[in-house]
Amino acid sequence: MAENYKLSFVPKFEQSERIKTLEARNQELSKPGGMRQFGDYGDHRCWLNIGPFPKMDELPSRKQGYRMSSEQWGEDYRFLLENMEPHIYPCETIVGEIYWEIGCVRPCGQQGWRQADNADEICKKYDESVSLGGIPGAYGHTCPDLEIILTQGYDQILERIRKSLQKYTDLKNERRASYLRGLEHVCLGCIHYIENYAALAGKLYEETQDPEEKSRFAQIAACCRKIAHEAPDTYYEAVQAIQFSIMFDRVVGHGNGYGRLDLFMMPFYKKGMEDGSLTRKMAREYLAEMYMKLRGQFFSFSGRDASGQDATNEMSWVALEAYDLIGDYNNLGVMWHSDIDPDYYAYACDVLARHGESIPVLVNWDLMYASQLRVGIPAEEAWKVVYAGCQWYCIPGQEWCGHDTSEIRVFEVMQRALHKAAENNVADFESLYQIYVDELHRTMKAYQAAEAAIDQVRGESQPEMYTSLISYGPIERGLDVDAPRGVDWQYSSLNILGIPNVADSFTAIRELVFEKKMYSLSEVVKACGEDWKDNEIMRQRFLCQPKYGNGHDVADEMFVRVCDTMQQVAEGYYNQRGAQPMRPSLFSFMTHVEAKDTFLASPDGRHKGDPLAHGINPQIGASKRGLIPLANSASSVDMRKFMGGSIQVDIQPKFFDGKEERYTYIRDFSNAFFNGGGMQINFHILDLRKLEDAIEHPEKPEYQNLVVRVTGYCTRFVTMSKEYQRDFVDRVNHQTMN
Amino acid sequence: MDCKGVHIDRRKCLACLKCTEACPSEALTPEAQGYDYENLLSELLKDEHFYRANSGGVTFSGGEPLLQYEFIVEIFKALQSRGITTALDTCGAAPRKNLETILPYTDYVLYDLKIFDSEQHLHYTGSPNEHILSNLLYVAEYIRSSSRKVHLWIRTPLIPDTTATEENIREIGSFLSSHLSDVVERWELCAFNGVCQTKYERLGQQWHYAHQSAMSALQVNELLSVGYSVFPKEKMLATGMIKADAGK
Numbered sequence: 001m002a003e004n005y006k007l008s009f010v011p012k013f014e015q016s017e018r019i020k021t022l023e024a025r026n027q028e029l030s031k032p033g034g035m036r037q038f039g040d041y042g043d044h045r046c047w048l049n050i051g052p053f054p055k056m057d058e059l060p061s062r063k064q065g066y067r068m069s070s071e072q073w074g075e076d077y078r079f080l081l082e083n084m085e086p087h088i089y090p091c092e093t094i095v096g097e098i099y100w101e102i103g104c105v106r107p108c109g110q111q112g113w114r115q116a117d118n119a120d121e122i123c124k125k126y127d128e129s130v131s132l133g134g135i136p137g138a139y140g141h142t143c144p145d146l147e148i149i150l151t152q153g154y155d156q157i158l159e160r161i162r163k164s165l166q167k168y169t170d171l172k173n174e175r176r177a178s179y180l181r182g183l184e185h186v187c188l189g190c191i192h193y194i195e196n197y198a199a200l201a202g203k204l205y206e207e208t209q210d211p212e213e214k215s216r217f218a219q220i221a222a223c224c225r226k227i228a229h230e231a232p233d234t235y236y237e238a239v240q241a242i243q244f245s246i247m248f249d250r251v252v253g254h255g256n257g258y259g260r261l262d263l264f265m266m267p268f269y270k271k272g273m274e275d276g277s278l279t280r281k282m283a284r285e286y287l288a289e290m291y292m293k294l295r296g297q298f299f300s301f302s303g304r305d306a307s308g309q310d311a312t313n314e315m316s317w318v319a320l321e322a323y324d325l326i327g328d329y330n331n332l333g334v335m336w337h338s339d340i341d342p343d344y345y346a347y348a349c350d351v352l353a354r355h356g357e358s359i360p361v362l363v364n365w366d367l368m369y370a371s372q373l374r375v376g377i378p379a380e381e382a383w384k385v386v387y388a389g390c391q392w393y394c395i396p397g398q399e400w401c402g403h404d405t406s407e408i409r410v411f412e413v414m415q416r417a418l419h420k421a422a423e424n425n426v427a428d429f430e431s432l433y434q435i436y437v438d439e440l441h442r443t444m445k446a447y448q449a450a451e452a453a454i455d456q457v458r459g460e461s462q463p464e465m466y467t468s469l470i471s472y473g474p475i476e477r478g479l480d481v482d483a484p485r486g487v488d489w490q491y492s493s494l495n496i497l498g499i500p501n502v503a504d505s506f507t508a509i510r511e512l513v514f515e516k517k518m519y520s521l522s523e524v525v526k527a528c529g530e531d532w533k534d535n536e537i538m539r540q541r542f543l544c545q546p547k548y549g550n551g552h553d554v555a556d557e558m559f560v561r562v563c564d565t566m567q568q569v570a571e572g573y574y575n576q577r578g579a580q581p582m583r584p585s586l587f588s589f590m591t592h593v594e595a596k597d598t599f600l601a602s603p604d605g606r607h608k609g610d611p612l613a614h615g616i617n618p619q620i621g622a623s624k625r626g627l628i629p630l631a632n633s634a635s636s637v638d639m640r641k642f643m644g645g646s647i648q649v650d651i652q653p654k655f656f657d658g659k660e661e662r663y664t665y666i667r668d669f670s671n672a673f674f675n676g677g678g679m680q681i682n683f684h685i686l687d688l689r690k691l692e693d694a695i696e697h698p699e700k701p702e703y704q705n706l707v708v709r710v711t712g713y714c715t716r717f718v719t720m721s722k723e724y725q726r727d728f729v730d731r732v733n734h735q736t737m738n
Numbered sequence: 739m740d741c742k743g744v745h746i747d748r749r750k751c752l753a754c755l756k757c758t759e760a761c762p763s764e765a766l767t768p769e770a771q772g773y774d775y776e777n778l779l780s781e782l783l784k785d786e787h788f789y790r791a792n793s794g795g796v797t798f799s800g801g802e803p804l805l806q807y808e809f810i811v812e813i814f815k816a817l818q819s820r821g822i823t824t825a826l827d828t829c830g831a832a833p834r835k836n837l838e839t840i841l842p843y844t845d846y847v848l849y850d851l852k853i854f855d856s857e858q859h860l861h862y863t864g865s866p867n868e869h870i871l872s873n874l875l876y877v878a879e880y881i882r883s884s885s886r887k888v889h890l891w892i893r894t895p896l897i898p899d900t901t902a903t904e905e906n907i908r909e910i911g912s913f914l915s916s917h918l919s920d921v922v923e924r925w926e927l928c929a930f931n932g933v934c935q936t937k938y939e940r941l942g943q944q945w946h947y948a949h950q951s952a953m954s955a956l957q958v959n960e961l962l963s964v965g966y967s968v969f970p971k972e973k974m975l976a977t978g979m980i981k982a983d984a985g986k
Contacts, residue, residue, distance in 0.1 A: 540763035551784055632784050664792070672791035 009355040013325045018091045019285060023326055025089060026292040027705060030329065032698060032719045036295065040724050042715025046250045046295040047098045053105050055083050061106050068115045070463040070480060074182025076106050077465060078189030080251060086193075086200040093216055094240055094289040095197055095224075098247045101254065108253060109139050112462035113454050122457070125450040133412030134447030135591075136454055138402020138492070139462060140255040142481065143298075143388040144470040145397030147264045149245045150238055153231035154194075158187045160475050168478050176478025179459070183475065186465045190248050191228050198224035235272040238265060239286045246297055248466045255404070256467060257298035257388025259396040261287075262315035263305075269315050280318060287322035296331040296714055300387040302344060303335035303365040306380070312341040323359060324351050329707050329714050333387040335365035336674050349670070350663035356653070356685035358709035361646070362670050363387045363680040370640040375583065377489060390712015391587040391615065391644035391680055392493060397471040400464075400481045400577075401493040403643070404589055404712070408447065410566060411498030411599060411612055413439045414505060418528075418603070422521040429510040432521070436506075440569045444582070451492060452576035459483025483577070490578025493643045496566055497588040497595075500548045500613035503559040504604035504622065508545035510558075528601040531608040543605025549618025551629030556636045559616075567641045586637070586645030587615040589711055593727045611727055614711060616645045620730050627669070635678040646680035646712065653687050682709045691729045694718055748942050769937070775809070779816050786822065795823025795845065804832035807840045814843035827893075830870040831863075837873055841880050846889045849874055852901050854909035862900055874918070881921045890918070892925045896961065896978070898950060902930070904964045911968035925969060927961055929953045929978030952979040 015023065029048065030036050038045035056062060060075040080100055088095050102108055107115055113122055129136060148157070165180035201221035208214045223237050232238040242258075249256055272278025301319050305311040323330050334348040348360055365385070372382040377395065387393045392403035417436035426432050459480040468474035468481040472488075479486040512518045519527075519538065532539040546555040563586065570582040592612040601608040604619060613619040616634050623630050627649060634647045649669075656662045662685075670681055686708065694703040698718040706717040710728060717725065744766070746757070758766045773781065782796055789795050796817055798810050803826055814824045825846035830837075841847070851874070852867075853859040859867040881888045894910055896902040907927070914922055930953055938945040958976045965974050 537762045544762065544764045628785055628788055631788075668792035669788070672787040675790070676787035 009327050009357075011325075012354070013284070013321065015325060016285070019288060019326065021091045022089075022289060022292055023328070026328065030716055030719070031704060032716075034719075037719055040721035042710070042717070042719035042724075046254065046297070047101060050099050053080065053083075053100050055079075056105060059105055066106065066115065068112070068117075068457065068461050069178065069182070070460050070465065071178040071182035071185075073102070073106065073463050074185035074465055077102055077251065078185040078192070080105060081189035081193040081248070082196075084193060084196075086196045088197070088200055088204060088217070088220065090213075091216075092289070093219060093236070094243050094286060094293060095201070095220055096193075096240075096244050096247050097293060098251055101251055103253060108462050110137070113457050116457045116461055118453075118457075122450070122453040125446070125453045129443075129446040129450035132416075132443040132446045133409035134443045134450065135407040135409065136447060136451045137405045137407070138451070138454075138458075138482075139405055140253045140464060140467070141257075141389055141392065141403040141405055141493075142400045142464075142467065142471075143257040143259055143386055143394050143396045144249060144467045144481075145472070146242055146245055146258055146470065148397065148470040148472075149231070149241050150264055150268075151231055153227065153229060154187055154191050155229040156231070157469060157475070158184065158191075161187060164475050164478060173478065179463075179478050179480065180475070182463070183465055183469060186469060190244070190466070190469075193248070194224050194228035194244055198228060232268070233271075235265070235268040235278050235283060236286055238268040239290050243290050243293060245470065246294055249470070252464045252466050255389065257300075257386065257392075257394075259299065259386050259388070260301065260303065260311070260384075261299040261319050262301045262313055263311060265319075266313050266315045269318065280321075283315075283318045284321045284325055287319060288325045291322060291330055292326060292328065296329045298331045298333065298387070298389050300333040300335050300363075301348075301360070302337070302340055303386070304337055304339070304369070304383060306383050308383070310337070310339045310341055312344045316341075316344055317347065320348060320351055320360065324355075327355055327357065327707070328705070329716065330359050331389075331714055332360040333363050334360040335363055335368070335387055336670065337365040338675070346663060346667055349667040352666055352683050353656075353662040353685065357707040357714070358682045358684045359707075359714065361387065361680060361682055361709070362674075363393075363646075364639075364674045364678060366674075367639050367677070367679050368393045368644075371643065374640050375491065375581065387680075390589065391646045392585060393644060395489060398473070398487050399489040399491075400471075400487050401489070401491045401583070401643070402482075403493040403585070404495060404587070406447075406451070406492065407495040407497055407588065407591060408440075408443060408566070408570070408584070409497045409591075409595075410440070410502050410562070411602070413443050414498070414502045415528075415600060415602075418509075418521065418525050422525045426521065429506075429514040432509070432514075433506070437565060437569065440565065444569055444573045447494075448573045448575070448582070455484060455575065455577040458577070459486065485578065489580070490575065491580045491643075492575045492582040494570060494582055494584050495588050495591075496584050496586055497591055498599075498612045499562055499566070499586060499616060500559065500618055500622070501602055501604050501606060503562045504545070504547050504555065504619065505542075505602050506562065507547075507555050507558045508542045508603050508605070511545055512541060524603050528603060531601045539601075539605050542603050545605075547604070547618060547622035547624075549623035549630050549633045550625040551632040556633050559633065560637050563637045563642070583643045585643040586639075587712070588612075590724075593724065611730075614648070617648050631669070631673045631678060632676065635673060635676045639677060639679040642679075644679060646682050647678070648682050648684070648709075650684040650686060653685050656685070682712075684708065688729060691717065691725070695722060695725050695729070746942065769940075775812055779813060782813070782817065783820075786820070789822050793823065795825060797825035797827050797846070797848070799827035799848075800829065802829060802832060804828050804830075804836045804840065807832070807836040811840050811843055814840065818843055818845075830873045831865055832873070834873060834876060837876060841877065841888070844888065846891065847877055847881075848891050848893055849877065850893050850895070851910050851913075852895060852897075854906055854913060858906075871913070878918050878921045889923050890921050892918075892922055893928055894926070895928045896930050896953060896958065898930055898947075898953070902953070902957070902961060904961065907961050907964045908968055911965045915969050919970070922973065924973045924975060925965065927958065927965065927974070927976045929958050929976060929980050931979040933979075952981045954981045 035048040036045045060079055061072050084099055161180055161183050165177055168176040198221050201217045205214055205217035205221055208217060223240050227237055227241045232241045246258060269283055301316040302312045323332055368385045369382055372385050381395055384395050385393050386396055390404055414436060417439045421432040421435045459482060463480040464482050471481045474481050474486050481487050513521050527535045527538055546552040548555045548559040566584050570584045573582045592614045596611045597609050639645060666683055673681060694706060694717055703718050707714055708717045755768050758768050803810050817824050823845045825848060826844045827848040829850040856866040856868060881890055892914060932950060935948060958980050962974060962976055
């Protein structure tokens with residue numbers, strides 16, 4: 001099998017036969033329709049789909065009857081882990097995989113709170129909010145702190161849980177005691193799962209004659225026996241502990257990030273190198289193995305340390321080299337800052353240039369840090385900030401903001417405002433804009449009420465208990481990470497859908513309706529309602545007004561205004577769980593495509609049914625002046641006010657024809673973008689013709705390992721649905737980097 | 739306008755551009771845009787971070803920037819005061835005074851030498867070349883006497899059967915070697931390209947080179963070899979559209 005795949009990049013490190021074997025299995029699992037296929041999104045699943053959980057009837061919640069209770073959630077979770085049969089595959093040294101998430105066996109997410117006693121009341125508020133373009137959906141998408149596992153181990157954590165349980169039992173706080181009994185189940189389930197692996201490795205050791213395999217099984221067995229209870233001591237044990245920990249977290253649900261791998265692995269790396277038990281090659285291969293098994297979990301490297309100095313260390317290199325070794329689906333980020341080690345940043349850009357797969361993501365640490373300071377997180381905590389998912393970031397183990405899962409659809413808000421303004425026959429643009437602001441408040445109020453209603457029951461209906469186990473607060477407080485004040489920082493992070501469309505629509509309306517008076521607002525609303533039927537000339541006029549994404553002052557000023565309005569309105573609303581403000585993120589996950597059929601035509605010249613703009617990327621076709629004007633437009637807004645926002649930069653490979661040191665183009669462009677206030681770049685170097693061909697011929701071997709970053713996540717291109725593939729290739733593909 | 743679309747009678751065109759304002763779909767757009775000092779500087783400074791990232795800067799090219807030298811000098815001054823590199827891309831056909839005024843604020847001079855033979859130059863460009871060569875020698879003198887580092891790049895466009903001849907390249911190279919070898923940093927042979935074709939079409943004009951294909955690597959390399967025979971090889975390079983395969 002190992003011979004059947006081809007590398008899609010220029011390798012810097014030679015793959016050993018062992019890594020080739022592991023990579024071949026990894027690719028087999030990830031092929032179209034494979035065990036990792038996840039709906040339209042591609043091979044996005046972190047668990048292997050082997051069918052339904054076979055012991056559903058024995059599940060505690062089935063036997064006892066479902067209760068909306070974190071304690072029962074913990075029992076179910078433990079039962080699930082204890083019944084995941086261990087598997088160890090040829091050549092593996094890092095083991096452990098999962099086959100079900102908790103959502104496969106009990107209601108979670110929206111299905112969770114819909115079981116609440118007051119579900120009707122919550123649903124009413126939820127529906128009201130959704131009808132106004134506010135979509136509450138928070139779950140996961142936070143970053144626990146793996147350092148807790150690496151320094152404490154499960155026995156110590158269990159002891160902390162039992163101590164806290166005793167306290168709340170003595171104090172007759174049954175609610176918190178019940179939660180902690182659930183957490184005890186979770187911890188015991190994890191220990192059991194790891195012990196199962198120790199037992200299997202021990203058994204295989206006895207049965208195997210091959211000395212190499214035998215040695216490997218001995219290594220696995222010893223490691224698992226230890227880390228089932230204690231904190232790891234060696235680099236290898238630490239990698240294995242992380243592998244298990246992330247798998248356990250994934251059983252909770254999909255979507256967390258896992259922090260600064262280079263920082264928390266450095267002590268293990270240093271110790272191994274000093275005592276001679278580790279080489280850089282071994283360190284690289286263990287991590288590469290973990291990357292292949294973990295399936296693209298978010299890790300980030302570099303950034304600054306507590307004293308503000310560059311945090312790049314030798315592990316920052318090893319962690320990128322591990323990806324460089326295997327390529328493939330990964331979600332790694334390099335956190336740029338103005339003092340980043342230039343050699344390391346050059347290597348990061350070189351990896352990007354050679355692989356072309358938008359890995360690593362380049363993100364501006366200085367802005368993330370400033371954004372955290374801006375909302376009151378003290379500097380001694382804020383420096384820990386980490387890029388942890390698509391476009392978002394947080395303080396590991398201390399934050400639960402529901403990143404990337406809730407959304408305010410300003411596009412819908414604008415449409416309501418246009419109707420209302422047309423009915424009222426407003427005389428000037430400012431009157432229209434005031435109606436838009438009023439409507440945005442209406443949406444935010446409804447959203448706030450819906451989220452508060454869900455927050456009331458979230459900790460019991462959809463707890464995230466393993467995540468809580470490796471966060472700061474839940475054990476001692478007896479509260480889940482997503483329950484009110486379970487952790488210290490609980491802002492509401494809101495994705496904003498359609499900002500460029502709203503900005504461009506307002507720019508066009510101001511000019512053509514209120515300045516030139518070529519059309520009335522009623523005519524515009526009517527034409528959009530009819531998808532510009534018999535009004536193509538009118539549509540062309542709206543389409544040809546200045547658009548965001550071209551460095552055009554008028555269009556960019558409107559974009560900044562719409563962004564700032566969103567931020568000012570949102571931050572006036574506080575959530576219930578943390579009594580902390582709502583913070584907009586200039587991003588949308590996939591709703592710009594998924595919900596496109598529900599959106600009418602718009603005054604930016606867009607037709608009904610066309611996708612909206614993705615995040616702060618210009619509407620498809622609107623960016624006409626090239627990459628630098630686009631970058632200038634995207635950084636025209638003060639990103640410190642927002643919780644993230646990325647631009648997609650897709651370069652045609654022919655741009656690099658005849659050019660040496662390709663990485664310098666990426667390095668220089670990104671340096672300039674970040675120095676100018678840009679937040680995040682997802683860089684592709686992809687041949688549009690190949691992608692077109694891959695849509696038609698997904699079976700061709702050369703396309704099987706074609707990895708793309710769709711919005712914030714990566715996937716194999718051929719595993720996405722055709723519609724998502726089409727949206728991807730329709731994005732602007734830049735011929736040059738000017 | 740009729741069923742075949744919009745027709746423009748260029749003989750009657752006053753360049754008022756009202757047609758571009760009336761056109762709803764940007765099928766007709768102005769080819770140029772006017773800027774005053776403030777607006778142009780503001781536009782240029784939008785890219786300031788990008789200039790700094792890779793030691794880039796601002797180049798004024800043609801038309802002929804020396805014909806607007808007073809305006810450009812002010813812009814160059816503003817750019818230089820911000821540490822941004824300035825470059826002048828000129829054909830050299832302008833009064834000496836214009837050059838004298840602008841050189842103190844110029845970091846790079848990109849100087850066109852198209853045809854060495856003055857009669858040929860007159861034939862193809864409408865002007866002899868003595869003053870162009872004289873201006874170039876002035877630039878060289880300025881560079882020699884300047885305490886500031888000023889870079890001089892010579893550029894020769896390779897137009898088939900016109901400038902792209904062995905004789906022309908040899909003559910230009912010999913001139914450079916004899917008079918300017920101490921100050922010329924590089925000499926570029928800029929291979930012909932046809933990207934202006936659509937502009938001619940939009941303006942309703944015929945273009946002599948409408949069907950001219952790009953030069954092959956073989957053709958360009960032959961001219962480079964001629965250049966190498968009279969000018970330092972390490973300072974020469976070929977740029978522009980070159981057909982790689984045809985040269986094999």
